[in-house]
Amino acid sequence: MRALEPSRTATVDCRDVAIHYEVYENSGPTILLIPPSPITHSRIYKAQVPFLARHYRVVTFDGRGNGKSGRPVGVSRHSREENVADIVAVLDASETERAIMVAHCHANWWAVDLAAAHPDRVVAMVAISPGVPYLGRPHRHWSEVASTWDSHLDDPSGWGLFNREVIVTDLERWVSFFFGSQLIEPHSTKQLEDAVSWALETTGEILADSEEAQDLDLPSREEVAAQVATLDKPILVIHGDGDVCQSADKGRGLADATSGEFHLMTGAGHLVAARDPVKVNRLIQQFVDATTGVNMKTHTWSRGLSRQKKALYMSSPIGLGHARRDLAIVEELRALEPDMQIDWLAQDPVTKVLDRAGESIHPASAWLASESGHIASEASGHDLHCFQALRRMDEILLANFMIFQEVVEEGTYDLIVADEAWDVDHFWHENPELKRGSHVWLTDFVGFIPMPEGGSHEAFLTTDYNAEMIEHIARFPRIRDRAIFVGNPDDIYPETFGDGLPKIRDWTEDHFAFSGYITGFTPPNPDETEEIRADLGLEEGEKACVVTVGGSGVGQHLLEKVIAAYPMAKAQMPELRMIAVAGPRIEPESLPRQPGLEVHGYVDRLHRHLSVCDLAVVQGGLTTTMELTAAGRPFLYFPLKNHFEQNFHVRHRLGQYGAGTYMDYSATDPEALADAIVAHVGETVDYRPVETDGAARAAAMIAELI
Amino acid sequence: MRAAHPELAGTLDREGTRLGYEVYGDGEPTILLLPTWTIIHSRFWKMQVAYLARHYRVITYDGPGNGRSERALDPARYTPDAYAADALAVLDECQIESAVVAGVSLGGQYGVALATTAPDRVSGLIMIGPALPLTPPSPERSVIYEQFSKPYPEDVEGWGKYNLAYWHDHYADFVQYFFSQCFSEPHSTKATEDAVGWALETHSRVLEAESAHPGPESDWAKMLSSLTCPTLVIHGTRDRIQPYERGVEAARLSGGALLSMEGSGHLPNVRDPVQVNLAIRDFVERLPK
Numbered sequence: 002m003r004a005l006e007p008s009r010t011a012t013v014d015c016r017d018v019a020i021h022y023e024v025y026e027n028s029g030p031t032i033l034l035i036p037p038s039p040i041t042h043s044r045i046y047k048a049q050v051p052f053l054a055r056h057y058r059v060v061t062f063d064g065r066g067n068g069k070s071g072r073p074v075g076v077s078r079h080s081r082e083e084n085v086a087d088i089v090a091v092l093d094a095s096e097t098e099r100a101i102m103v104a105h106c107h108a109n110w111w112a113v114d115l116a117a118a119h120p121d122r123v124v125a126m127v128a129i130s131p132g133v134p135y136l137g138r139p140h141r142h143w144s145e146v147a148s149t150w151d152s153h154l155d156d157p158s159g160w161g162l163f164n165r166e167v168i169v170t171d172l173e174r175w176v177s178f179f180f181g182s183q184l185i186e187p188h189s190t191k192q193l194e195d196a197v198s199w200a201l202e203t204t205g206e207i208l209a210d211s212e213e214a215q216d217l218d219l220p221s222r223e224e225v226a227a228q229v230a231t232l233d234k235p236i237l238v239i240h241g242d243g244d245v246c247q248s249a250d251k252g253r254g255l256a257d258a259t260s261g262e263f264h265l266m267t268g269a270g271h272l273v274a275a276r277d278p279v280k281v282n283r284l285i286q287q288f289v290d291a292t293t294g295v296n297m298k299t300h301t302w303s304r305g306l307s308r309q310k311k312a313l314y315m316s317s318p319i320g321l322g323h324a325r326r327d328l329a330i331v332e333e334l335r336a337l338e339p340d341m342q343i344d345w346l347a348q349d350p351v352t353k354v355l356d357r358a359g360e361s362i363h364p365a366s367a368w369l370a371s372e373s374g375h376i377a378s379e380a381s382g383h384d385l386h387c388f389q390a391l392r393r394m395d396e397i398l399l400a401n402f403m404i405f406q407e408v409v410e411e412g413t414y415d416l417i418v419a420d421e422a423w424d425v426d427h428f429w430h431e432n433p434e435l436k437r438g439s440h441v442w443l444t445d446f447v448g449f450i451p452m453p454e455g456g457s458h459e460a461f462l463t464t465d466y467n468a469e470m471i472e473h474i475a476r477f478p479r480i481r482d483r484a485i486f487v488g489n490p491d492d493i494y495p496e497t498f499g500d501g502l503p504k505i506r507d508w509t510e511d512h513f514a515f516s517g518y519i520t521g522f523t524p525p526n527p528d529e530t531e532e533i534r535a536d537l538g539l540e541e542g543e544k545a546c547v548v549t550v551g552g553s554g555v556g557q558h559l560l561e562k563v564i565a566a567y568p569m570a571k572a573q574m575p576e577l578r579m580i581a582v583a584g585p586r587i588e589p590e591s592l593p594r595q596p597g598l599e600v601h602g603y604v605d606r607l608h609r610h611l612s613v614c615d616l617a618v619v620q621g622g623l624t625t626t627m628e629l630t631a632a633g634r635p636f637l638y639f640p641l642k643n644h645f646e647q648n649f650h651v652r653h654r655l656g657q658y659g660a661g662t663y664m665d666y667s668a669t670d671p672e673a674l675a676d677a678i679v680a681h682v683g684e685t686v687d688y689r690p691v692e693t694d695g696a697a698r699a700a701a702m703i704a705e706l707i
Numbered sequence: 708m709r710a711a712h713p714e715l716a717g718t719l720d721r722e723g724t725r726l727g728y729e730v731y732g733d734g735e736p737t738i739l740l741l742p743t744w745t746i747i748h749s750r751f752w753k754m755q756v757a758y759l760a761r762h763y764r765v766i767t768y769d770g771p772g773n774g775r776s777e778r779a780l781d782p783a784r785y786t787p788d789a790y791a792a793d794a795l796a797v798l799d800e801c802q803i804e805s806a807v808v809a810g811v812s813l814g815g816q817y818g819v820a821l822a823t824t825a826p827d828r829v830s831g832l833i834m835i836g837p838a839l840p841l842t843p844p845s846p847e848r849s850v851i852y853e854q855f856s857k858p859y860p861e862d863v864e865g866w867g868k869y870n871l872a873y874w875h876d877h878y879a880d881f882v883q884y885f886f887s888q889c890f891s892e893p894h895s896t897k898a899t900e901d902a903v904g905w906a907l908e909t910h911s912r913v914l915e916a917e918s919a920h921p922g923p924e925s926d927w928a929k930m931l932s933s934l935t936c937p938t939l940v941i942h943g944t945r946d947r948i949q950p951y952e953r954g955v956e957a958a959r960l961s962g963g964a965l966l967s968m969e970g971s972g973h974l975p976n977v978r979d980p981v982q983v984n985l986a987i988r989d990f991v992e993r994l995p996k
Contacts, residue, residue: 235996291993299958299965302982304892307970 002378004370004400005051013094015087021069022062022091025054030293031097032057037106038064039203039211048278051400062091067203074206079214084111092122101289103127106247117228125235125292127285128255130271132247135222137254165209172205185243185270188469190462191392192275229258236261237288241269278399279432303413310341310707313414316351317421318373322624324354327420329521333700338707346408350585365408370397380555383666384642388449398424409437416706429480430473436480439706445487445623446650448498448505452643464499482706485699486513492654514702519695522608524632533613542576544682547614549582556620557587559639562671563618567595569675582607616682621647630660631691635684637677639666660688710757721796727775728768728797732760737803740767741810741817745917747905748774754980768797772913780912785920790817791824798828807991809833811976823930831994834957835941836973838949839927841956874911882906891945891972898977931960938963939990941983943971
């Protein structure tokens with residue numbers, strides 16, 4: 002799912018090519034994002050759009066030859082002139098009188114041409130990794146392979162792949178090599194996948210034509226010098242010192258020739274906007290604001306000693322479990338720090354729970370891109386590849402981090418509590434100078450585990466992600482002031498982080514404190530159990546089977562399967578009642594009905610139902626299964642397919658408590674499920690007790706930082 | 708020892724009055740730090756000079772009556788227009804075409820007067836706790852307007868000491884009281900000592916001359932609305948001398964930015980110098996180049 006959808010999309014015809022553009026309406030100056038076509042398209046700016054669109058009006062477009070634009074063939078159809086004409090057409094069609102041009106790589110040459118030919122349309126320019134001929138020294142590897150461009154090579158490799166025949170016949174080989182070389186930063190797997198997949202949306206022939214078109218109407222050195230000398234536009238150049246496409250010297254050359262600002266990013270490669278988006282976004286914002294004089298706002302600063310203690314609490318919206326445990330921690334924290342103001346930066350469905358509890362929700366919460374919506378969009382049937390879903394959530398996490406960062410920069414928070422707020426922890430390690438306040442990281446699992454079906458490639462990816470996290474913490478131990486594992490050392494999955502990496506348990510014991518599990522409620526005693534059962538309308542002797550799929554919206558299929566099993570189970574056990582809870586994201590009306598079956602939507606304090614049931618049928622989520630464990634109820638749990646956390650971490654933890662019956666969704670038909678229900682209803686269990694002081698322990702660890 | 712030493716410390720003569728000025732650094736643009744009420748002199752900018760001079764050319768000068776300037780006793784020497792003329796004389800002397808101008812308290816009046824009479828010499832105006840009577844004075848200080856020229860009672864307290872006769876009889880005590888009110892922030896001993904020390908470099912007859920400067924009262928609201936340069940107002944919410952609402956109004960009328968300093972008193976540049984320095988820098992960097 003995208004982090005932000007455009008206000009409108011349209012195409013404009015430019016010299017018989019349909020050019021697709023998208024407008025994100027807002028007040029303030031317009032920013033036009035120009036992609037270096039046709040090797041990529043507008044999505045190369047996916048990490049910029051949500052942030053910039055919150056502050057400015059943003060227009061993006063796909064250049065000719067890629068994305069949703071036309072695919073003209075022929076060298077002359079990819080000339081500079083044609084590409085500049087496309088930009089003008091997009092400006093006209095989007096009713097943009099003038100804009101700040103943000104361009105990447107060779108698109109900067111178009112931006113320079115545009116500013117020279119249409120100075121009234123260009124307010125200022127941000128040149129990312131620019132390459133304008135004659136300005137700065139190019140890398141030698143380009144000139145070395147120029148002579149073999151048109152040749153047939155028997156065994157091309159490396160930069161020799163920059164060859165018409167290779168590109169036309171095996172585009173993937175060239176772009177995999179090219180982008181693989183550009184992403185010099187470790188842990189760039191996702192950026193590489195993105196860049197290659199966008200490049201493969203064009204054809205080798207078009208890409209080869211566009212490369213040859215760079216030599217059309219080639220101006221002389223003097224002409225280029227004269228052109229840039231008269232630009233008279235504010236310009237910011239951003240360049241990685243490890244750029245192997247356009248050497249950083251070329252960026253410096255452009256800045257020097259235009260008296261522009263030059264920002265060198267050391268350790269960075271060609272794709273800085275994708276790989277270091279936080280820094281690039283902030284540089285663009287500072288430059289635009291300084292250039293246009295907008296956003297001279299009213300500010301308040303409070304003297305240190307006159308400030309109230311303040312905490313910003315973030316609770317992951319993926320599943321409903323975090324919200325309740327975080328409320329329990331906050332209740333304990335208030336007992337220790339009664340004068341501390343606690344704001345929540347949170348989104349649906351967490352905000353529903355917080356609203357009901359009367360908590361203070363920071364207004365910026367309304368801007369957050371939906372993480373639970375993304376997760377729901379990633380699920381299919383009883384299948385959620387949550388590792389890949391998290392990887393594909395990259396632009397949403399970034400968009401939300403940029404909002405978070407603005408909140409903490411304005412809010413004078415003493416304490417940031419991030420319960421699996423991946424964006425905060427990840428991007429503060431990537432941009433350590435941005436840290437504000439003490440940071441408490443909470444999680445109930447450590448380590449990405451590959452699903453066996455994913456084979457060696459998935460193992461490579463999870464190892465890479467785990468390695469990045471380990472390196473982050475080793476390099477910047479000052480980012481996490483406290484890391485709390487919601488559980489006990491025995492709950493940690495007994496495996497390593499991957500080849501060459503430590504055992505998860507060893508590393509976690511070294512880097513985390515342990516709060517024990519936090520249920521957020523006290524299980525009812527036998528008297529209370531009878532009371533709740535009566536409240537729920539359960540008759541003496543009735544056997545109640547509660548079916549619930551949590552809050553993520555993934556689970557319709559399991560509900561349907563259990564509902565299908567119900568008549569068969571009921572036939573064997575007439576005293577069986579079934580209560581199905583669809584949760585906040587599934588419409589109860591969408592579920593099939595059966596006589597004797599109750600279907601509810603969102604149920605407040607669902608744990609009351611669960612804590613008195615005779616059997617629960619649930620997914621493999623940690624919160625619900627641990628609630629059942631704490632309440633000592635029998636349950637069948639079906640981990641989502643491809644969900645590493647449910648299949649490995651949760652299953653292992655439940656094993657520690659001796660709790661629950663593991664079920665395989667795809668191997669269980671309604672008949673087998675009916676048998677399992679009948680077999681386990683009312684079963685006496687002997688689970689290891691779940692601690693009840695977890696929230697107090699976590700709160701005490703947090704309060705030490707205040 | 709000072710944190711920064713001037714490149715140039717000179718004096719100039721404007722219509723018979725000697726004024727001392729200092730130039731620090733040579734970056735662009737020039738920041739002209741105006742005098743304030745002459746009870747203190749240009750050293751009240753001491754927490755700004757070293758930092759700003761690392762980035763810009765900074766000019767400070769003493770107004771008539773304190774510091775290295777003459778202890779002028781002619782009330783006409785202390786009108787806002789006279790201060791604006793002093794500032795222009797300093798800019799001329801240093802051959803500065805235009806500058807970003809900053810003033811604290813009464814310096815806000817002087818800055819507005821300067822930007823009004825010579826708009827092409829002021830590229831931006833910063834007003835810190837400006838003494839612009841755009842809203843009513845605080846009730847505690849209304850006694851000043853009723854009692855200033857009358858004899859003071861023997862058991863005079865508080866703002867009753869803001870009294871001409873009391874100044875002549877107990878100048879040091881008045882000064883001590885006045886700055887205790889300027890620095891409403893806890894733990895302000897050093898700031899108070901500094902200000903009292905600078906105040907003791909002048910005397911009550913100078914303050915008498917300043918307070919007697921002839922009208923007419925300026926139409927500050929109209930002048931603020933007519934300003935053509937970008938403005939920034941910085942005002943402490945606990946300013947006991949100039950109510951915070953005056954700063955809000957000054958920002959609104961001039962269409963400028965406002966930095967509210969929660970918990971700060973009348974002289975945030977002294978007491979919360981880091982934030983004020985960063986705000987000045989941010990303002991200067993955002994000015995059209």
